[in-house]
Amino acid sequence: MARNPQRRTALLDASIEVLAAEGARGLTFRAVDARAGVPTGTSSNYFADRDALLAQTAVRVNERMVPDPATVAGLMAPEPSRALMADLMRDLVRRMVAERSGYLAMLELRLEATRRPGLREELNRTVRKQYDENLDFHLASGLPGDADTMRVLYLAMSGLLVEHFTLPEMLSDTPEALDALVETVVRRIVPAE
Template sequence: MAPPPNLARRRALADGALRVLAASGLHGFSHRAVDAAAELPPGTAANYFGSRDALLGAAAERVLELHEEDMAAAHGLVVGPVDREGLIGLLAMSLEMSAKLHRERYLAVYELTLEATRRPALQETLDTINRAAVDYSHEQHQVLGLKTSREDVQTLAALFGGALFTLVTRQPTEVDAATCAALARAMVAGIAE
């Protein structure tokens, strides 16, 4: 019987993969580079993920896990039902945190997204992850007392993604709370009443 998988090591490798993607893109992405970024012995990534596609998939899955952790933490700070202005505030805070604190993660996401246009298996993984993220976000909206439909959450996710791309690809010093609030207000205006 095989030993159970070491989840902490798998996460460390997936986090290392995200760091490599953010810093070097796909051109610098290899099992060896991920081992180094994760500060693990050479060959570790190859033992856990037998192919480059498997390692890219693990990085994508880690993004979803981190996204859900971030949303749960943010929503844990909210007391009582949230109205339209509260949603704008949550989106603005999330945009700013994502662009500043998690910039590396989202640079990696954009690398994965572009690569998925050339790799059907990765595209399938990302599509599954995106559906799960929309489902999770919709559930969180309901928990917060928002009447946002699943379709509106999909629209918000698309608008958020575009706004975040713009912010993440700027210099970090150019991201400020006022810009994020204006973008969040435009996003909420873009969904059905």
């Protein structure tokens, strides 16, 4: 297997773009090579098979979705409150909107995981790790609400994002409407100080 880490990352980023544009059925080594602008056969030198490509793409998507620590530190400057939670959730939504391809690729990977136990295992591991880190951060930072609050907020925000990316005109077709919807979700789930 080839060992150039920058090339591997570029191939995984190309895989994300292919998944977002064409879905899991369109994800082939040839499509990844074309999207990455590399010679045909390059991606097959980096990934043993399609399952390996899917699993490593799942890890890369998650890496791209992790917030910048400096941005989080800046957002966390105010005292913990429900208003701060709303700011954090608005930031989450803005990051996902900016990372549209990554979010759509993750949706495709989740659907594909219903048919591929190995991918489901990888997604469970990766997403669970991120969820646990977010939960630990929430509890350690003194933000309002407990573990159940975070679980319900996670589910609500996941649903909000799926709705926004798949049927944006349904509930929130403008950034202002999306911000207002995030505010409503947080106000209904997160307890007042």
